[in-house]
Amino acid sequence: MHFDEKDLLAPDGEVTPPRESRGFAVNEMVACETCLRANPPTRVLCLYCATPLAVSAENVDLRRPALRRIEEWEGGYNVVLLPREGAVKPASELTDAAEWLRLDAARLGEMCDAGCPLPLARVATSEEAALIKEKFEGIGLRIVIISDDELAIEADPPKRIRKLEFDQEGLTGWISAGSEAHCIEWYDVTLLVRGRIFKKEFEVEERRVIKPGARKEIAEARALSDDEAVLDLYAAHAASGWRISAENFDYSGLGARKALLARDNFITLVETLRTRAQAAAFDDEYIKVRHLLAAAWPLAEHVESRGLRREHPGKFNTEAVTHVSNEPQFTRYGRLLNQCWRLRRGESGE
Structure with missing residues (x-):
């Protein structure tokens, strides 16, 4: 089972049909200098040993990734x-x-x-x-x-901050109650990225059919979905950043401005951070551009098998759950913005 952006978020537009393949003459093929096997002139790497192929005047315009x-x-x-x-x-x-x-x-x-x-x-x-x-x-x-x-999506995931406190110098965050405090000065906050993380689970229970050649029957199917507003905060000297989830955060640091609903508190928190971290850039474009990310960064998807489930004596069903999420995509988007900010800073000599 495979899901596109439209299955989780919104319609993802038209899909460009694949190009028609063409054959090549023997004299057009490119020999690998390592394994000596012939490769189509469209290839960048050897099909057999992954060695970079030689570039010539004949194939320079034919090469494709x-x-x-x-x-x-x-x-x-x-x-x-x-x-x-x-x-x-x-x-x-x-x-x-x-x-x-x-x-x-x-x-x-x-x-x-x-x-x-x-x-x-x-x-x-x-x-x-x-x-x-x-x-x-x-x-x-x-x-x-x-x-x-x-x-560094896998090597250095975002720190999931559950609580913040502010003062004139900066902010202090905690991952959990009693955990080590993490501190950032206001002038070190360089980027705030707001977005939403969507998660969906498709549970399918199939009835086992013993008869040879018979197709499995779907006994039951369920779909569960969830979405949550998030804010990623990046500092000048840390690549991973902090992540604040609207529904899983202690807003006591807002003091008298704390409201009853997490949605309202999240808006107040974002406004507070933007006001205090005046040098930080703010990006709120993820929802608008997410469909433009799908070609390079499709939704994360994995299938979990839950084995056999007894329906009644002598009959068992197989269960599997497909998990789909845009969380890696959103993390990549924020990290990309942060890397580009670092590149601009390096070019300007700051």
């Missing part, structure tokens, strides 16, 4: 489109580049107009990322490559 889905646990390279500077690019150039990367042309145009860094693709190797970068810089777009190691 292998745009397979990279799993969350795999290390990859994110090719990021930066906000444009200067005139709008001709539609024909954007259309050709979109077709080359198997993107919808209208979607690429929307990404160019978004005004924030967005991932064009997530690929398995630095060679493929460099190829995409070269292609899109060739039509005047600003591109940067950020590796998964730099985003």
Whole structure:
């Protein structure tokens, strides 16, 4: 079972159909210098041993990145489109580049107009990322490559802060009651990213059929969903950041401004942080641009088997649950903004 963005969040637009494959003559094939096997001239890496293939005048315009889905646990390279500077690019150039990367042309145009860094693709190797970068810089777009190691989604997850206290100098956060206090000065807060995390579970119970060739019957199916407002806070000297979840937070630090509803308290908390961390950038665009992230960063999905369940004597059903969430996608989005802020800071010499 596979779920797209529209199954969890909102319609994700049209999908560009795959290009038709074509055959190549023997003299067009590229020999790998390591294993000596022949490869199609469209490949960047050897199909058999993953060695980078030689580039020649004959195949330089034929090479294409292998745009397979990279799993969350795999290390990859994110090719990021930066906000444009200067005139709008001709539609024909954007259309050709979109077709080359198997993107919808209208979607690429929307990404160019978004005004924030967005991932064009997530690929398995630095060679493929460099190829995409070269292609899109060739039509005047600003591109940067950020590796998964730099985003550190798995290696350094967000600290889930449950409580905050403020003073004139900065803020102090706790992961849980009695845990170690984490402190950040106000001038060190560089970025606040607000969004929503959606989670959905699809439970399917199938009736086992002993008869050969018979298909399993669905005995019962259930769908559970949940969503929650979140705020990620990034500081100048920490890459992972803090995460505040609206429904799982102690708002006592708001004092007299604390209301009855978590929704109202979350809004007050965000306003307070924005007011006090005056040098920090604030991004509230995730909900608007999430459909533009799906091609490079699809929703996280995994299937959990719950084994056999006895329906009645002598009859058993199999149970499985499919978990779908945009949490890794939102985390990547915030980390991407933070990395781009760090790059700008480095370029300006701050």
